[in-house]
Amino acid sequence: MPISETWLLPDGVADVLPEQAQVIETLRREALDFLASRGYQLVYTPFIEYIESLSSLSESNQDLDLATFKVIDQLSGRLLGVRADMTPQVARIDAHVHPQEGVARYCYAGTVLHTKPQGFNTTRAPLQLGAELFGSDSIDADVEMIDVMLNLLNTVNYSEGIHLDLGHVGLFRSLVKHAGLSKAIERHLSDLYQRKALPELAEFTATLNNGQDFYVLGRYASDLDTLESKLSAEIFTDIAFKQAFDALKTTKAEIQARWPNLHIGIDVVELRSYHYHTGLMYAVYAPNRAAPLAQGGRYDGIGEHFGRARPATGFSCDLYALSAGQFETIAVVVAPKGTQADLIQAIQQTRELGFSVVQLLGNDDIQSIPHATHQLVKASGEWTVKQI
Incomplete structure (x- = not known):
């Protein structure tokens, strides 16, 4: 390779320079300190694992499997995966490495690696920060997690104009089961919902059992009151559907009570990671930003792959995305050469005041x-100390 190309990095990978690194590290420390204050215990997870361990989610989420770099372990000859998401690793800790009775709360921060960018103009190596709560299937756990997510964003100065989106995969999933639809039809409906293709949805659902309910679900996806009045009475006799609908209403009401000025939107057919999530889903957006600042949801049973299925809910965010466009000027004080006692003392006192002090070397x-x-x-x- 020509020397002129040796400094180039792969697409989707970038260096972080001091002015932004300072912002990111401040965000990381503030976020982890906040999570610790809410009872979330910090864990570190390995950058690589045997692929069988990381596949605990990929069995139900092909997107994650495709995002995972795979390499051969030179020691064992087994296939390794570079973590693309830290959630399955924390689930392994909860299920097998650090099992405990009752509710367990964990938080983490670390770099993950994706084979391809997961969105427009995004990095392939996000600095993922998140929190997970295991052992409670109560709506209270979901409300706590959403409240923690919102407070964390507030802690790192993301509060103005943010918007919370709520959804619940149980509505669509129980409706599919109630109608007895095939996997192929389920996938097609999911695609129509994701594309918000109402004319196509109307035409396609006209041929389905309970088709009108599927159309109503897409047509009034953002209005729970209208949705409740337009859906058939029959579907509300389905216990799973009724529980999902009530959970969504209750969660919205409880979050609104805690955050009265927060704009909360509903989208019951937002089916991102549909096969991964098992219940409530949530995401926070900021003005003029297409990608969410943070997102999460319920994924009960995630530890089953490790021999201990437990209810679970959690969220994550990318600290690089949170810090985008933010830079911080670093104050650097230059001290002269010398070993005089008063100079050494002055340097120490200046550092104690919070300054970064560099003492000149040699003939500098x-x-x-x-x-x-x-x-x-x-x-x-x-x-x-005088400003230059």
Whole structure:
């Protein structure tokens, strides 16, 4: 490879320079401190695992399987996967490595790797931060998780103009089961809902058993009151459908009570990761941003792959995306060469004030520190910090 190309990085991978790295690290620390204050215990997970371990989700989510880099372990000859999502790893910890009775709360932050960008203009190596709650199938757990997600965004200064979207895969899933539809028809309906193709949906559902309910679900997906009045009375006799509908209404009411000024939208046919989630789904959006700031949902039974199926709900976000466009000027104080006691003491005191202090080396002068913003100078016998 020509030397002119050796510094180039693969598409979707980038260096993070000091001015943005400082912002990202501040966000990470504030977020993890906040999660710790809410009882979420920090865990670190390995960057690579045997693919059988990481496949706990890929069996039900082909998108995750396709996003996972796979390599051969030179020690064992077995297939390894580079983590594309940390949720299955935390589920493994809860199920097998650190099992505990009752509710368990975990949080994490680390780089994941995707074979392809998961959205427009996104990185292939997000810095994923998230929280998971295991052991409770109560709506209270979902409400807590959504509240934690919103408070975390507020902690890192994302509160103005944000919008919460709520959905529940149980509505569509129980309607499909009630109508006895095939997998092929289920996939086609999911595609129509995702594309918001109402004319096609009307034509296709006209031929289905309970077709009118499928059309109503798409037509009034964002209005629970109208949806309740337009759906057939028969479908509300289905216990699973009724429970999902009531869970969505209750969750919206409880979140609105906690966040009275928050705009909450409903979309009962937002079926992203449909085969992965098992209940409520939620995502937070900011103005002028297409991708969510944070998203999550319920995924009960995730630990079954590791021998311990438990109710679970959680959310995650990309710290790179949260910090996009934010930069921080780093104050750097340049101190002169020397080992005098008063100079060493002045440097120590300046660092204790929160400044970054660089002492000159050898024949260097202040011009050798191009990013310097201040200098430590002695005037009238006292060391003081002056802006350059």
